[in-house]
Amino acid sequence: MQMRPLVLRRASLIKRILTTHRHYSTRFGYAHSRCLVFSRFGQPEKVLKLHSYSIPPPYDDIINVRFIASPINPADINQIEGVYPEKPEFTLGLGTGDKSAVPGNEGLVEIVSCGSKVNPSIRPGQWAIMSGPNFGTWRTYAQAKESNLIMIPDKEGISPVQAATVSVNPSTAYRMLKDFAGLEPGEYFVQNAANSGVGRSAIQIGRLWGLKSINIVRDRPDIDKLKEELISLGGTEVITETEAKDKRHMAKITGGQPVKLALNCVGGESATNLARILGYNGHLVTYGAMSKLPFSVPASALIFKNIHCHGFWISAWSKENDAAKSQMIRDILGWIRDGEFKDIPYETTKWSEDTRLETLMEPVKRGISEYSGRKGIFMMEDD
Amino acid sequence: MQMRPLVLRRASLIKRILTTHRHYSTRFGYAHSRCLVFSRFGQPEKVLKLHSYSIPPPYDDIINVRFIASPINPADINQIEGVYPEKPEFTLGLGTGDKSAVPGNEGLVEIVSCGSKVNPSIRPGQWAIMSGPNFGTWRTYAQAKESNLIMIPDKEGISPVQAATVSVNPSTAYRMLKDFAGLEPGEYFVQNAANSGVGRSAIQIGRLWGLKSINIVRDRPDIDKLKEELISLGGTEVITETEAKDKRHMAKITGGQPVKLALNCVGGESATNLARILGYNGHLVTYGAMSKLPFSVPASALIFKNIHCHGFWISAWSKENDAAKSQMIRDILGWIRDGEFKDIPYETTKWSEDTRLETLMEPVKRGISEYSGRKGIFMMEDD
Numbered sequence: 001m002q003m004r005p006l007v008l009r010r011a012s013l014i015k016r017i018l019t020t021h022r023h024y025s026t027r028f029g030y031a032h033s034r035c036l037v038f039s040r041f042g043q044p045e046k047v048l049k050l051h052s053y054s055i056p057p058p059y060d061d062i063i064n065v066r067f068i069a070s071p072i073n074p075a076d077i078n079q080i081e082g083v084y085p086e087k088p089e090f091t092l093g094l095g096t097g098d099k100s101a102v103p104g105n106e107g108l109v110e111i112v113s114c115g116s117k118v119n120p121s122i123r124p125g126q127w128a129i130m131s132g133p134n135f136g137t138w139r140t141y142a143q144a145k146e147s148n149l150i151m152i153p154d155k156e157g158i159s160p161v162q163a164a165t166v167s168v169n170p171s172t173a174y175r176m177l178k179d180f181a182g183l184e185p186g187e188y189f190v191q192n193a194a195n196s197g198v199g200r201s202a203i204q205i206g207r208l209w210g211l212k213s214i215n216i217v218r219d220r221p222d223i224d225k226l227k228e229e230l231i232s233l234g235g236t237e238v239i240t241e242t243e244a245k246d247k248r249h250m251a252k253i254t255g256g257q258p259v260k261l262a263l264n265c266v267g268g269e270s271a272t273n274l275a276r277i278l279g280y281n282g283h284l285v286t287y288g289a290m291s292k293l294p295f296s297v298p299a300s301a302l303i304f305k306n307i308h309c310h311g312f313w314i315s316a317w318s319k320e321n322d323a324a325k326s327q328m329i330r331d332i333l334g335w336i337r338d339g340e341f342k343d344i345p346y347e348t349t350k351w352s353e354d355t356r357l358e359t360l361m362e363p364v365k366r367g368i369s370e371y372s373g374r375k376g377i378f379m380m381e382d383d
Numbered sequence: 384m385q386m387r388p389l390v391l392r393r394a395s396l397i398k399r400i401l402t403t404h405r406h407y408s409t410r411f412g413y414a415h416s417r418c419l420v421f422s423r424f425g426q427p428e429k430v431l432k433l434h435s436y437s438i439p440p441p442y443d444d445i446i447n448v449r450f451i452a453s454p455i456n457p458a459d460i461n462q463i464e465g466v467y468p469e470k471p472e473f474t475l476g477l478g479t480g481d482k483s484a485v486p487g488n489e490g491l492v493e494i495v496s497c498g499s500k501v502n503p504s505i506r507p508g509q510w511a512i513m514s515g516p517n518f519g520t521w522r523t524y525a526q527a528k529e530s531n532l533i534m535i536p537d538k539e540g541i542s543p544v545q546a547a548t549v550s551v552n553p554s555t556a557y558r559m560l561k562d563f564a565g566l567e568p569g570e571y572f573v574q575n576a577a578n579s580g581v582g583r584s585a586i587q588i589g590r591l592w593g594l595k596s597i598n599i600v601r602d603r604p605d606i607d608k609l610k611e612e613l614i615s616l617g618g619t620e621v622i623t624e625t626e627a628k629d630k631r632h633m634a635k636i637t638g639g640q641p642v643k644l645a646l647n648c649v650g651g652e653s654a655t656n657l658a659r660i661l662g663y664n665g666h667l668v669t670y671g672a673m674s675k676l677p678f679s680v681p682a683s684a685l686i687f688k689n690i691h692c693h694g695f696w697i698s699a700w701s702k703e704n705d706a707a708k709s710q711m712i713r714d715i716l717g718w719i720r721d722g723e724f725k726d727i728p729y730e731t732t733k734w735s736e737d738t739r740l741e742t743l744m745e746p747v748k749r750g751i752s753e754y755s756g757r758k759g760i761f762m763m764e765d766d
Binding site: 085267272286287288289294295296297298299300301302303304305306307308309310311312313316 | 468670671678694
């Protein structure tokens with residue numbers, strides 16, 4: 001009976017500091033972070049809890065950051081379920097009874113305050129995104145180090161959502177188009193799940209690099225509308241899975257020009273068909289398995305057509321390519337700023353001081369069921 | 384009724400020239416070549432015929448060669464069936480009524496005589512093998528150009544069978560071990576069909592290069608004898624397909640050391656299991672499909688283990704790598720000469736002036752049914 005008033009008093013104190021000094025307040029006192037946490041792997045509805053903890057002022061190389069926007073990616077949900085190979089660190093440092101971790105891998109932060117040994121070019125008010133996975137981005141405040149962050153040098157013309165979503169989907173598309181097949185302007189690539197976040201990014205980056213794209217989407221009633229939309233983003237051709245299986249249709253599209261790269265997010269028959277569409281020396285890059293089906297590669301395609309199959313995982317790539325990642329993020333943000341790169345469809349959920357667990361769970365649940373729907377994004381209110 | 388004596392007389396004349404002057408005779412007259420031919424794709428028993436034709440003396444850059452030994456490879460049979468992407472040239476140059484081709488891609492020849500513009504380092508009596516596919520090696524004499532041949536500079540210590548079989552099986556193993564995974568001494572590779580010609584070659588080349596091999600063979604009653612034999616060739620471990628599926632058994636073998644390369648000649652579940660055995664960044668190279676089953680690659684292995692799948696086809700490689708091929712042949716023949724490289728099991732069929740079609744068809748028929756049995760080799764009699 002003693003505890004409750006004490007907690008309330010402390011929360012209210014922190015709230016007052018935050019409200020009075022806005023986020024700079026943390027330079028002088030404790031910040032109050034609200035976060036989703038989980039202490040064991042399982043279905044998000046069962047294992048996620050809402051938790052609050054205090055963050056002390058930064059010292060030495062510590063940087064206090066405020067989250068502005070954190071996307072909900074399929075990988076985040078797989079990570080909570082425990083079926084993702086990248087595991088977060090479970091810690092008692094959040095003040096939870098059991099060792100817990102904060103979910104979320106992608107996010108945009110604002111620098112709030114810096115310890116005395118932080119690089120002086122990093123200043124309050126600047127934006128940054130996570131340099132790698134596992135930071136735990138589904139929270140309102142956190143402490144970071146410079147190595148956790150990629151600073152965004154110029155936020156002019158960039159929306160919070162655009163900055164927050166740059167490091168997974170557009171980055172995956174960028175690397176797959178650049179790193180596997182040595183594509184030159186005028187050459188073809190093909191992709192399934194072309195309406196996904198990565199798919200829409202690949203269409204646009206392909207257009208910017210002068211590549212021709214064959215974009216395969218699932219058969220659906222409103223196909224003409226979707227075709228029109230993806231063509232307007234810069235797709236060369238948009239076809240259904242059924243059309244993609246028709247050899248003559250494919251030959252008509254390419255005029256016999258070989259397709260050198262295929263991007264596969266689906267698996268199953270759709271992926272096997274990509275191997276068929278590829279030309280001699282082609283590369284098939286898998287970055288997802290939406291159908292949850294493995295795919296067969298005919299030995300003849302490997303041996304006689306010299307097809308190569310690879311996988312791509314942005315998390316693993318990011319860990320080993322700091323400099324290239326920063327350059328890539330600058331490229332993509334540059335295109336966004338110039339109006340050359342349109343957002344993927346998204347839906348935001350406001351996250352303020354008093355947002356309840358149920359509200360935060362809504363986009364998470366949608367993320368489980370709708371892999372190719374609108375991306376959910378937590379938008380943290382600057383309260 | 385007129386034809387028969389004429390043909391007999393001519394054959395007898397040629398025979399006399401050949402017998403008197405042995406093969407040098409062709410410098411002064413016509414050689415008499417006997418060959419298998421086919422004028423349409425189909426089952427070898429149905430489409431192969433025995434044919435004789437005359438070969439004029441060589442002029443300019445022409446080299447007359449006598450075949451010493453020509454292997455019967457699975458690819459040769461697939462080529463006759465028309466299911467092999469590499470097609471021979473069908474020509475009227477052999478004197479057949481219909482356009483015909485000579486089957487056989489691999490073979491050892493002896494130089495018989497050279498035209499005036501042939502490189503003078505090429506001299507009668509020297510040995511050579513085919514530089515690429517499609518020459519048509521199932522015959523006794525032929526005309527070639529220097530570009531068709533890889534000269535064997537020193538035949539000392541090399542048997543005709545060894546020289547004749549060097550360019551497909553040992554060469555395929557050599558390239559797959561060298562070109563895909565950057566294997567260093569002490570590192571592991573794994574292969575299925577370890578008892579095949581390529582498999583036995585890979586075991587031995589692996590031993591010579593200091594690599595550790597895990598050799599998977601089909602479950603069979605006389606497994607211990609086969610294990611002993613392959614270990615004696617230099618295999619590190621020999622296990623059955625059943626044992627290879629047991630994760631704990633595999634971990635015990637490698638002691639947790641990652642397997643960086645897998646060679647797949649089988650397909651189906653056996654190949655999928657190779658992908659499971661491979662460690663992070665591993666390469667799976669397919670060079671055959673003995674089971675005739677395609678194989679599935681789990682997307683997780685591609686994405687999270689960064690497995691790469693390739694195919695390897697020695698015919699395509701040979702066309703683009705003249706210099707590297709010559710060096711490789713020298714390496715392998717050097718090992719053979721030094722007693723470091725043992726023959727794969729084989730069975731010869733003598734081919735002399737009067738050998739009948741039925742006799743020549745026997746190893747071809749065996750080649751259709753026994754992919755992993757003894758390799759059949761035509762041995763041409765120097766008559």
